[in-house]
Amino acid sequence: MTTSPSASTSRRSLLAAALAAPVAAVAVPLATAAPAAAEVVDGCQTVVDWTTITPAAGITPDAAAPLQARVIRLAGTEFLQLRGTLTCNLTADATLGTLPATIVPPKLTRGVVPRNNSLGINAIRVEANTARALKVYGPQTSNPVTWIQLDSFSSVLR
Numbered sequence: 001m002t003t004s005p006s007a008s009t010s011r012r013s014l015l016a017a018a019l020a021a022p023v024a025a026v027a028v029p030l031a032t033a034a035p036a037a038a039e040v041v042d043g044c045q046t047v048v049d050w051t052t053i054t055p056a057a058g059i060t061p062d063a064a065a066p067l068q069a070r071v072i073r074l075a076g077t078e079f080l081q082l083r084g085t086l087t088c089n090l091t092a093d094a095t096l097g098t099l100p101a102t103i104v105p106p107k108l109t110r111g112v113v114p115r116n117n118s119l120g121i122n123a124i125r126v127e128a129n130t131a132r133a134l135k136v137y138g139p140q141t142s143n144p145v146t147w148i149q150l151d152s153f154s155s156v157l158r
Contacts, residue, residue, distance in 0.1 A: 047071040047078060051100040053134060059096050060087045067150065069099050069128075071157060080109055080128055082153035089146060090139035096148070099132040106130065109155040116146045126153055 039045070053067040061067045067084035080103065086096065099105070110127040124145060125137045139145040 043074060045073045047073050048100075048102050050083070051102060053082070053084070053097040053099060055086065055097040056095040058088060058090075058094075062086065065149075065151075067097060069103050069134075071103055078157040080105060080153075080155050080157050082111075082113075082126070082128075082134075082150040084151070085147065085149045087147050089144055090136065091141040091144045092139055093135065093137045094139065096126070096134045096136050099128060099134060101132075104130065104132055106158055109157060111153040111155045113151075113153050114149045118143050118145075124148060126150065128155070 048069075048071040050068045050070045053061075053069050055061055055067055059067075062085040065083070065085040067082070067086060069080065069082050072079050072081060088094075088096075105128050108127060108129050110125055112123050113126050114122060115124040116122075119142075121138075121143060124139070126148070127135050127137065129135065136145070136148065
Protein backbone atom coordinates (compact mmCIF):
# COMPACT_ATOMS: atom_id res chain seq x y z
CA MET A 1 0.00 0.00 0.00
CA THR A 2 1.34 3.40 -0.94
CA THR A 3 0.57 6.43 1.20
CA SER A 4 0.34 9.92 -0.15
CA PRO A 5 2.72 12.56 1.24
CA SER A 6 -0.15 14.30 3.04
CA ALA A 7 -1.15 11.09 4.82
CA SER A 8 2.30 10.71 6.33
CA THR A 9 2.62 14.32 7.56
CA SER A 10 2.84 14.41 11.33
CA ARG A 11 0.88 16.77 13.55
CA ARG A 12 4.17 18.07 14.94
CA SER A 13 5.46 19.10 11.51
CA LEU A 14 2.13 20.79 10.71
CA LEU A 15 2.23 22.76 13.97
CA ALA A 16 5.85 23.80 13.37
CA ALA A 17 4.95 25.00 9.88
CA ALA A 18 1.92 26.91 11.18
CA LEU A 19 4.01 28.66 13.83
CA ALA A 20 6.74 29.53 11.34
CA ALA A 21 4.35 30.83 8.65
CA PRO A 22 3.61 34.27 10.21
CA VAL A 23 7.32 34.97 10.66
CA ALA A 24 8.11 33.95 7.10
CA ALA A 25 5.18 35.96 5.73
CA VAL A 26 6.20 39.26 7.29
CA ALA A 27 9.95 38.55 7.55
CA VAL A 28 10.14 40.14 11.01
CA PRO A 29 9.94 38.75 14.54
CA LEU A 30 6.41 38.24 15.84
CA ALA A 31 6.86 40.27 18.99
CA THR A 32 6.82 43.79 17.59
CA ALA A 33 4.90 45.20 20.59
CA ALA A 34 7.36 43.76 23.10
CA PRO A 35 9.69 45.58 25.47
CA ALA A 36 12.75 46.97 23.71
CA ALA A 37 15.14 44.84 25.80
CA ALA A 38 13.37 41.56 25.04
CA GLU A 39 15.23 39.28 22.67
CA VAL A 40 13.37 37.06 20.23
CA VAL A 41 14.93 33.62 19.76
CA ASP A 42 13.41 31.27 17.17
CA GLY A 43 10.14 33.24 17.29
CA CYS A 44 9.92 32.98 21.09
CA GLN A 45 10.23 36.07 23.24
CA THR A 46 10.63 36.24 27.00
CA VAL A 47 8.11 38.82 28.25
CA VAL A 48 8.87 38.31 31.98
CA ASP A 49 12.03 36.35 32.83
CA TRP A 50 12.18 33.59 35.46
CA THR A 51 11.11 35.10 38.78
CA THR A 52 10.73 33.46 42.18
CA ILE A 53 7.31 32.32 43.35
CA THR A 54 6.67 33.07 47.05
CA PRO A 55 5.76 29.69 48.60
CA ALA A 56 2.78 29.30 50.93
CA ALA A 57 3.12 27.98 54.47
CA GLY A 58 3.90 24.25 54.45
CA ILE A 59 5.37 24.34 50.93
CA THR A 60 9.12 23.73 50.75
CA PRO A 61 10.86 24.48 47.43
CA ASP A 62 13.77 22.22 46.48
CA ALA A 63 17.02 24.19 46.82
CA ALA A 64 18.28 22.77 43.50
CA ALA A 65 14.98 23.48 41.69
CA PRO A 66 13.37 26.63 43.19
CA LEU A 67 9.80 27.62 42.36
CA GLN A 68 9.81 30.12 39.50
CA ALA A 69 7.46 31.55 36.89
CA ARG A 70 7.90 33.37 33.59
CA VAL A 71 5.83 34.63 30.66
CA ILE A 72 6.84 33.98 27.06
CA ARG A 73 5.27 35.03 23.76
CA LEU A 74 5.20 32.55 20.90
CA ALA A 75 3.39 33.23 17.63
CA GLY A 76 1.60 36.17 19.27
CA THR A 77 0.28 34.08 22.18
CA GLU A 78 1.50 34.59 25.77
CA PHE A 79 2.13 31.55 27.96
CA LEU A 80 2.66 31.25 31.70
CA GLN A 81 5.41 28.73 32.42
CA LEU A 82 6.36 27.34 35.81
CA ARG A 83 9.37 25.38 37.01
CA GLY A 84 10.68 23.91 40.21
CA THR A 85 10.00 21.09 42.65
CA LEU A 86 8.36 21.32 46.03
CA THR A 87 7.76 19.04 48.98
CA CYS A 88 4.60 19.21 51.03
CA ASN A 89 2.03 17.13 52.88
CA LEU A 90 -1.26 18.10 51.27
CA THR A 91 -4.48 16.28 52.06
CA ALA A 92 -6.89 18.83 50.54
CA ASP A 93 -6.96 21.56 47.89
CA ALA A 94 -4.37 24.19 48.83
CA THR A 95 -2.40 27.26 47.84
CA LEU A 96 1.15 26.52 46.69
CA GLY A 97 2.31 30.11 46.56
CA THR A 98 1.96 33.55 45.03
CA LEU A 99 3.16 34.55 41.58
CA PRO A 100 5.52 37.55 41.44
CA ALA A 101 3.96 41.01 41.11
CA THR A 102 5.23 41.19 37.49
CA ILE A 103 2.98 38.26 36.51
CA VAL A 104 -0.78 38.82 36.83
CA PRO A 105 -2.85 36.33 34.83
CA PRO A 106 -5.75 38.08 33.04
CA LYS A 107 -7.87 34.94 33.54
CA LEU A 108 -7.78 31.63 35.35
CA THR A 109 -5.18 29.36 33.76
CA ARG A 110 -4.49 25.73 34.56
CA GLY A 111 -2.30 22.77 33.81
CA VAL A 112 -1.50 19.25 34.96
CA VAL A 113 1.86 18.43 36.56
CA PRO A 114 3.55 15.35 38.03
CA ARG A 115 3.20 14.44 41.71
CA ASN A 116 4.20 11.50 43.90
CA ASN A 117 2.63 8.30 42.61
CA SER A 118 0.10 7.11 45.16
CA LEU A 119 -2.69 4.61 44.48
CA GLY A 120 -1.93 4.93 40.76
CA ILE A 121 -2.43 8.71 40.70
CA ASN A 122 0.69 10.54 39.48
CA ALA A 123 -0.56 13.90 38.19
CA ILE A 124 -2.36 16.84 39.75
CA ARG A 125 -4.10 20.05 38.57
CA VAL A 126 -2.41 23.39 39.24
CA GLU A 127 -4.11 26.74 38.61
CA ALA A 128 -2.97 30.35 38.59
CA ASN A 129 -5.74 32.88 39.18
CA THR A 130 -6.15 36.63 38.65
CA ALA A 131 -5.13 37.30 42.28
CA ARG A 132 -1.72 35.68 41.44
CA ALA A 133 -2.47 32.68 43.70
CA LEU A 134 -1.01 29.37 42.58
CA LYS A 135 -3.37 26.61 43.74
CA VAL A 136 -3.43 22.83 43.62
CA TYR A 137 -6.57 20.69 43.34
CA GLY A 138 -6.92 17.00 44.09
CA PRO A 139 -5.07 16.01 47.28
CA GLN A 140 -7.13 13.85 49.66
CA THR A 141 -6.60 12.47 53.16
CA SER A 142 -6.68 8.98 51.65
CA ASN A 143 -4.14 10.00 48.99
CA PRO A 144 -1.82 12.77 50.24
CA VAL A 145 0.50 14.71 47.94
CA THR A 146 4.10 14.78 49.20
CA TRP A 147 5.85 16.40 46.22
CA ILE A 148 4.94 18.29 43.05
CA GLN A 149 7.15 19.05 40.06
CA LEU A 150 6.08 22.16 38.06
CA ASP A 151 8.45 21.99 35.07
CA SER A 152 5.78 20.75 32.63
CA PHE A 153 3.34 23.63 33.38
CA SER A 154 2.77 25.85 30.35
CA SER A 155 -0.62 27.48 29.91
CA VAL A 156 -2.07 30.17 27.64
CA LEU A 157 -2.49 33.58 29.27
CA ARG A 158 -3.74 35.59 26.26
